[in-house]
Amino acid sequence: MGETQLGRMQFRIMQVLWDRQRANAREITEALNEAEPVAHSTVQTLLRQLEAKGAVGHEAEDRTFVFFPRLKEDRVKRTAARELIDRVFGGNVGGLVAHLVKNERLSRDELDALHRLIDQSQQD
Amino acid sequence: MGETQLGRMQFRIMQVLWDRQRANAREITEALNEAEPVAHSTVQTLLRQLEAKGAVGHEAEDRTFVFFPRLKEDRVKRTAARELIDRVFGGNVGGLVAHLVKNERLSRDELDALHRLIDQSQQD
DNA sequence: AGTTGTTGTTTACCATAGTAAATCTACATT
DNA sequence: AATGTAGATTTACTATGGTAAACAACAACT
Incomplete structure (x- = not known):
């Protein structure tokens, strides 16, 4: 099943995660915005999609989710x-x-x- | 403008055309079906899409359209x-x-x- | 206590690729 | 003339990626 087919933005999110190992949605949005503007809610949606296909995981920490890559x-x-x-x-x-x-x-x-x-x- | 972004099937159609220079829809469908089943109407739809983005052209010949690649x-x-x-x-x-x-x-x-x-x- | 801001969730839209049936159109054969 | 067939066109539906606003829950600040 896990065909690991990532879209453009999805891939960019993964890159941020591979870079930092762990990051919350806000941090990812900010990292992406360094290069190219993207709304925070968009990033959240993409993280959802990525999680749905097993590309990332998250764990709650305090009130926020900390995401981490599940794929190498x-x-x-x-x-x-x-x-x-x-x-x-x-x-x-x-x-x-x-x-x-x-x-x-x-x-x-x-x-x-x-x-x-x-x-x-x-x-x- | 012409970003030349082709999908999987679209690309396979182009390959047939690069191969033969010219071919009608039926021939393309048959060529594709050698490797993988696909309905003729699907091929026609894809040809339409490809033409819309300038990847192929066609000219009427007899009663049928003969397609040719517009992109190298x-x-x-x-x-x-x-x-x-x-x-x-x-x-x-x-x-x-x-x-x-x-x-x-x-x-x-x-x-x-x-x-x-x-x-x-x-x-x- | 009320407002503000952060975070996650729900919902909604658009574009594109892929899939294909349904329909129209026109010629060819009977 | 009637029918069938082949081709083109129209219409439709699904999936995915991308985009983002709207909403809910809650902590924090004033």
Whole structure:
């Protein structure tokens, strides 16, 4: 069941939680508002949705709910990447990578880092 | 304006069109049904949506509409990849690539090919 | 005690994707 | 001419994400 399919804002909320481990709704709203205005009640609705799908949990503390992530950042990112690979690149990871190298201008540093990553991953 | 945001099925229809250049609704339905059952009227609705957003065009031929892609495959794939990079990896291409190398098992061949692509892209 | 502010809950709307039946339209075949 | 068939168009419904106001409960301040 848990397909871990997150929308744009839902994902941004998760990022705040991965960052802080725990945060109440107000704190999340404020963190999001640093970058982009969003109403507090919107954030609360999204938290509700996220909880409904098991992406976050909460515990009451004092009068307020403190939320925490139930999904691991890596896991969610992996799912998102997989999603793209399957839908757009026919399930072929290499297709995506080739596309990136060809179309997304990588800096010299990024290319070097990539080189290193590849070499390293060839060890095992 | 044209944000070129395609859904799952919409994308699959585009793939058929990129494949064949031109096709009528019936042909598209049949092509899709090779892999996954979908009602013809559904395909028609999706074609309508795609046309509304400028992703496909059509011209009458005989009694039927022949559809063709209005968007380039590369362009759409690029947008999709960008989308993931922005939402999930904070706009950092390297982040995605690192993630891929770390989490998506690439075959020896893929890694070699990747090596070559990188070297090549360092020329310009 | 009454007002204010915070927090959570309920309710409501809109857009988009996906699904598909129902209907219209026009030609082809009998 | 009647009927059937294929295609297009209309209509409808569900799910999800995003947006947010309205409301209720309660603590705190004056």
